[in-house]
Amino acid sequence: MQIQTVRIGNAELPALGLGTWQWGDRWVWGFGRGYGEADLREAFGAAVRSGLRLVDTAEVYGGGYAERLLGRLLRETQAPVLVATKFMPFPWRLTRASLLRALRRSLQRLGVPRVFLYQVHWPFPPRPVELWADALADAVEEGLAEHVGVSNFTADQVRRSADRLSRRGVPLASVQVAYSLVHRSPERNGLLEACRELQAVLLAYSPLGMGLLTGKYGPGRLPSGPRRPRFAQQLRRWAPLLRALQEVARARGRTPAQVALNWLVLRGAVPLVGAKNARQVEENAGALGWSLAPEDVDRLERASWV
Ligand SMILES: NC(=O)c1ccc[n+]([C@@H]2O[C@H](COP(=O)([O-])OP(=O)(O)OC[C@H]3O[C@@H](n4cnc5c(N)ncnc54)[C@H](OP(=O)(O)O)[C@@H]3O)[C@@H](O)[C@H]2O)c1
Numbered sequence: 001m002q003i004q005t006v007r008i009g010n011a012e013l014p015a016l017g018l019g020t021w022q023w024g025d026r027w028v029w030g031f032g033r034g035y036g037e038a039d040l041r042e043a044f045g046a047a048v049r050s051g052l053r054l055v056d057t058a059e060v061y062g063g064g065y066a067e068r069l070l071g072r073l074l075r076e077t078q079a080p081v082l083v084a085t086k087f088m089p090f091p092w093r094l095t096r097a098s099l100l101r102a103l104r105r106s107l108q109r110l111g112v113p114r115v116f117l118y119q120v121h122w123p124f125p126p127r128p129v130e131l132w133a134d135a136l137a138d139a140v141e142e143g144l145a146e147h148v149g150v151s152n153f154t155a156d157q158v159r160r161s162a163d164r165l166s167r168r169g170v171p172l173a174s175v176q177v178a179y180s181l182v183h184r185s186p187e188r189n190g191l192l193e194a195c196r197e198l199q200a201v202l203l204a205y206s207p208l209g210m211g212l213l214t215g216k217y218g219p220g221r222l223p224s225g226p227r228r229p230r231f232a233q234q235l236r237r238w239a240p241l242l243r244a245l246q247e248v249a250r251a252r253g254r255t256p257a258q259v260a261l262n263w264l265v266l267r268g269a270v271p272l273v274g275a276k277n278a279r280q281v282e283e284n285a286g287a288l289g290w291s292l293a294p295e296d297v298d299r300l301e302r303a304s305w306v
Contacts, residue, residue, distance in 0.1 A: 017054030024062020050285035099135035118145035149174030155190035207271035261287030
């Protein structure tokens with residue numbers, strides 16, 4: 001079977017992207033302890049070798065470090081990498097011009113004239129989502145972004161944004177939200193439906209539940225940092241799902257991470273997977289090119305629904 005792909009504008013790309021929240025983030029991910037820049041360089045190299053094209057970053061990741069490192073890596077490769085980055089509507093950013101200023105700073109860090117996808121990171125007040133939709137349309141018109149999307153928006157905010165963009169002839173290309181076997185709310189809160197209707201791609205973040213669904217964590221094996229107390233609880237709550245994942249993975253000759261990601265692809269989402277090293281990227285790229293059987297999907301969904 002060929003690898004699953006997705007179309008955004010004229011580009012057809014593998015239905016799996018690389019996330020970069022880990023790049024430079026000390027607090028949640030422990031950058032500098034257990035992994036560092038050399039590992040991330042290798043992770044990026046592994047993504048390129050595996051044929052992955054979409055790399056998701058944000059101006060806030062590592063306080064700009066993620067975009068700067070990605071910029072350096074882009075200059076060192078000929079691979080057709082597609083960069084998606086994000087604008088954070090901090091409360092002091094009040095005008096359309098503030099989005100364009102932030103985008104220009106991102107482009108400088110990345111060392112590129114335009115990004116493939118520019119997204120509004122969160123629908124934070126005080127400004128309405130329509131203001132940012134207008135600013136995203138400005139970004140496309142000025143040639144600074146090929147496509148635009150939103151992240152962490154409700155279904156209503158997604159529709160309002162798409163409507164506003166359509167007045168300028170700009171389609172809403174993507175909606176990025178948390179979606180995984182331990183976070184299935186997009187199926188219930190209308191987001192998956194809104195994406196289908198608007199023909200926007202659903203980019204699934206934290207597709208491995210921030211590592212929980214890899215199967216490597218257990219009661220005596222917890223990560224350090226803020227994931228620790230959260231995982232201690234989640235491991236109890238999701239014990240049947242984690243068992244089902246292990247069993248399906250064993251039966252299909254895959255790993256739990258590959259099964260969890262393949263399920264998202266079957267659901268029509270594009271997982272953006274974070275990784276700290278090449279090995280993780282290589283394993284995650286193996287989530288494409290095959291499909292879970294209907295009975296596997298059934299089993300996983302029965303164990304994951306709460
Ligand atoms: N728009 C937003 O608000 C938002 C929010 C969150 C994330 N994101 C984006 O989505 C991306 C992915 O989400 P995420 O990073 O939160 O979570 P994730 O992809 O669910 O989990 C990533 C973590 O899981 C572990 N892991 C990954 N692959 C593995 C493998 N094959 N084997 C073992 N462990 C593996 C690694 O951490 P350990 O090795 O430490 O376990 C890795 O850092 C981010 O990088 C970011 O680009 C966006």
